[in-house]
Amino acid sequence: MQTRPTLGFAQLWNISFGFFGIQIGFALQNANASRIFQSLGTPIDQLGLMWIAAPLTGLLVQPLIGHYSDRTWGRLGRRRPYFLVGAILCTCALFFMPNSPSILAAAITLWILDASLNVSMEPFRAFVGDMLAPKQRPAGYAFQTWFIGAGAVVASIAPYVLENVFGVSNTAPAGQVPDAVRYGFYFGGVMLLIAVLWTVLTVREYSPAEMAAFGEETAEADDAAPMVVPTRGALWIVGGAVVAGLIAWAEAAGALESGREAYFVAAGIALYGVAQLVSAALVRAGRGDNVLSHIIGDLATMPDTMRRLALVQFFTWGALIIMWVYTTPVIAQQVWGTVDPASDGYNQAGSWVGVLFAIYSGVAAVAAFALPLLARRIGAGRTHMLCLAVGAAAYIGIYLTHDRLGMIVPMVGIGIVWASVLTMPYVLLANALPQRKLGVYMGIFNFFIVLPQLIVATVMGGVIKTWFPTQPAYTMLVAAAVMALAAVAMLRVREPSAA
Structure with a gap:
């Protein structure tokens, strides 16, 4: 049996350079989508709802792309066709979003943008596993994290540079997006492509014959294996009904002013139960060779390491989405003393958030190569747990800080945890997964990134409106508590060995 060759610096660079462009699009979305929505007239308590399309899209797209990319081979290879199609669609969405004529148009474009980013991004995670031997994967994911950090720096700081270096206007009449944001999106679209x-x-990419020489089974080999018959569909449907009942009770008791967005979560739980029942019926009827049954079966039989990491990811990304959605209004109030999206202070806060996001991304780019050194001493699991604790402290720091420059300090902590989030779980995961299912399992792993985002998008607006409608800074304390839970959950994760 052959082994994958050891790749040099230039080859590692080429494998992950595309992620530099993808992250530019991702960072522009994160730093400016809320600002665009508020510029078009979206109230702060509805911002989470505007973001709901993004996690829903990832929930559906990533496992599908993973499943099909495991089975793809053509002139461009296995993963690269998905990179290319996603990049073209991303570029189109980035050009259109800052010119959206209405809130609805902006929400639809955000959905298209996020779907396209997912089409490109999901195969990149599996790409490292395809191209590198297990011992080189930490270096491969470190390169990805470096490019993610570098891309985010470029994207986050673009509106600020356009305003302060090139004199592009950073303000606009109510209902319009400032030119600095629009031109930043144009630049990002070109760089991504x-x-x-x-x-x-x-x-x-390695051909199917070369992968076989490395001792890797093909995804098609699983198609002949007995299909898993799901048995808990009815329980998930009941669970969805229970969650809907709890939301209705909270509304009636006055604990939640409006739970209309939260019902999306209840519906999602019930729909997963329906999907299990449909899959079970298809398998029993001898028609289990379909994408739904394959994904449901893979989800039910995922390795133990992945199952434990899933809980960590759930809490981690819940905290991150709170930061991305609410940092601009939080800093506008904490530092500039305003919550008015049309005010000059709010727009200054929006540009400063771009700089702060660039700072944490830059820290992440540097930490990406430092954290593997720490992981060699104490293990990837303990390294990730320590970084998650740093992240929780950083969110508390944002809540306590009222100084513009002082906000840089907690952003250093955010950068450290961001580097770990983008590296350590994938090092742990890639060494625990069967290579033949790397794409689909990386896509399924995204469920536990997307679900907390969906919950935050549907619930957080009601929480803000009910409990602290004029104090968005409290969202950072919620994020700190959730990130701390992620650190505690890491205690359950066992570290697989890298052969």
């Missing part, structure tokens, strides 16, 4: 094209054109 160029970066992804670089990876597509400079990397040759």
Whole structure:
């Protein structure tokens, strides 16, 4: 049996350079989507609802792309066709979103943008596993994290540079998006396409014959195996009904002013139960060779390490989405003393948030190569747990800080945890998964990134409106508590060995 060759610096660079462009699009979305929505007239308590399309899209798209990319081979290879199609769609969405004529148009464009980012991003995680031997994967994911950090720096700081270096206007009449934001999106769209094209054109993927020589089974080998018959569909449907009942009770008791968005979560739980029942019926009827039954079966039989990491990811990304959605209004109030989206102070806060996000992304780019050194001493699991604790402290720091420059300190902590989030779980995961299912399992792992985002998007607006409608800073304390739970959950994760 052959082993994958050890790749050099230039090859590692080429494999992950496309992620530089993808992260530019992702960071522009994170730093500016709320600002665009509020510029078009969206109230702060409805911001989470505007973001609901993004996690829903990831929930559906990533496992599908993972499943099909495991089974794809053509002129462009296995993963690269998805990189290219996603990049083209992303570029179109980035050009249109800051020119959206209405809130509805902006929400639809955000959905298209997030779907396209998912089409490109999901195969990149599996791409490292395809191209690198297990001992080189920490270096491969470190390169990805470095490019993620570098791309986020470029994207986050773009509106600030356009305003302060090139004199582009950072304010606009009510209902319009400032030119600095629009031009930043145009720049990001071009850079995203160029970066992804670089990876597509400079990397040759291993052929199915070469993968077989490495001792890797193909995904098609699983198609002949007995299909898993789901048995808990009815329980999930009941669970959805119970959650809906709790939401209705909270509304009636006055604990939640409006739970209309939260019903999306209840519906999602019930729909997963329906999907299990449909899959079970298809398998029993001898028609189990379909994408739904494969994904439901893989979800039910995922490895123990992945199952334990899923809980960590759930809490981690819940905290992160709170930061991305609410940092601009929090800093506008904490530092500039305003919550008016049309005010000059609010727009200054929006640009400063871009700089702060660039700072934490820059810290993450540096930490990406430092954290593997720490992981060699204390293990990837303990390293990740320590970084999650740093992240929880950083959110408390944002809540306590009222100084513009002082906000840089907690952002250093955010950068450290962000580097770990993008590296350590994937090092742990890639060494615990069967190679033949790397794509679909990376997609399924995204469930536990997307579900907390969906919950935050549907519930947080009601929580703010009910408990602290004029104090968005309290969202950072919620984020701190959730990130601390993620650190505690890491105690259950066993570290697989890298062969």
